Amino acid sequence: MDYLDLRSDTVTRPSAKMRQQIAAAEVGDDVFEDDPTVKRLESMVAALFGREASLYVPSGSMANLVCLHTVSKPGDEIICEEGCHVFNFEAAAAAAISGLLFHIVRGERGAFTADKVRPLIRPESLHSPRTRIIEIENTHNRAGGTIFPLDDIRELHRLAGEYNLKTHLDGARIWNAHIATGVPLAEYAQYFDTVAVCLSKGLGAPIGSMVIGDHDFIREARRTRKMFGGGMRQVGILAAAGIYAIENNLARLAEDHENARRLAEALAQIEGIAIDLEAVQTNIVIFDVVRAGYSVEDVLAGLKEKGVLAVPFGERRIRCVTHLDISRSDIDRAIKVFQGVFETLN
Numbered sequence: 001m002d003y004l005d006l007r008s009d010t011v012t013r014p015s016a017k018m019r020q021q022i023a024a025a026e027v028g029d030d031v032f033e034d035d036p037t038v039k040r041l042e043s044m045v046a047a048l049f050g051r052e053a054s055l056y057v058p059s060g061s062m063a064n065l066v067c068l069h070t071v072s073k074p075g076d077e078i079i080c081e082e083g084c085h086v087f088n089f090e091a092a093a094a095a096a097i098s099g100l101l102f103h104i105v106r107g108e109r110g111a112f113t114a115d116k117v118r119p120l121i122r123p124e125s126l127h128s129p130r131t132r133i134i135e136i137e138n139t140h141n142r143a144g145g146t147i148f149p150l151d152d153i154r155e156l157h158r159l160a161g162e163y164n165l166k167t168h169l170d171g172a173r174i175w176n177a178h179i180a181t182g183v184p185l186a187e188y189a190q191y192f193d194t195v196a197v198c199l200s201k202g203l204g205a206p207i208g209s210m211v212i213g214d215h216d217f218i219r220e221a222r223r224t225r226k227m228f229g230g231g232m233r234q235v236g237i238l239a240a241a242g243i244y245a246i247e248n249n250l251a252r253l254a255e256d257h258e259n260a261r262r263l264a265e266a267l268a269q270i271e272g273i274a275i276d277l278e279a280v281q282t283n284i285v286i287f288d289v290v291r292a293g294y295s296v297e298d299v300l301a302g303l304k305e306k307g308v309l310a311v312p313f314g315e316r317r318i319r320c321v322t323h324l325d326i327s328r329s330d331i332d333r334a335i336k337v338f339q340g341v342f343e344t345l346n
């Protein structure tokens, strides 16, 4: 069956034009820093984010880990939000590989204020772990693609400066925040020592993430990437897809946001669904199945039977994500399927 795949924005397939760019890419050995296409991507991304340098890595998880590992020592502490990706969805890599201790702050729609973080910062003491990093996720996946308010980011940056802490941005979907708010990528990036962004989510590249920061940090990050087995050779064929994605698929994220809003508003009309419309700020739609007696599994199975794929996101919760391969008419088709499934379940 030709499914409408709303499981994630990672499911997109490279278009014919992207594949042409991949085929035509000039390559070299990137571990020797000889790949011209990787270099082009790295300088392009550094410039976009207004920073000195960037580094190409295979995945968002590796981008986060390379950042966190490079600026910390085992036993240091990272303050991050309870629903964030590094804490929940990266197989505890920061703890298992880098020896970081997670210190959790409870957020609201994935965001939190400096006032909430201040009491969590450890005093300098022989007995305590050292607070080292404040991490934020923007947009926030588990909270439903929510945007971290810029004023709170500025306050957190100020707080980090006061205590000499590092700041890390998991900006896997910072592109979506940028398109939704109009805040320049460089404005977001200036408040963080280390930034991780993904090319393989909303932008539609088949693979790849970028680590961004200043020259000294990127030099060390390159070493960390090698240590993790992430040094790659003629990888310009993949970097070419990243360049294509940034040049062609960034502005169109606005369509994904409109489609998500259209879907969310239609779902809000369906009896048996509860949805926080204010949390639908970009391309993610999360809702609760509130009809007694119906499980998330029933709903997902019903959707699949009628050609729509989504993912479970908790005991009563389902997530849908809009992306490059989902058009407005696909969304209208998906809405009809949702209506049908919930009528059948009635």
Ligand SMILES: Cc1ncc(COP(=O)(O)O)c(C=O)c1O
Binding pocket: 058, 059, 060, 061, 062, 064, 085, 086, 137, 139, 140, 141, 170, 172, 173, 198, 200, 209
């Ligand atoms: C917010 C966030 N950070 C990081 C990642 C990790 O990306 P990857 O799947 O490429 O490792 C994801 C993946 O969904 C994510 O949503």
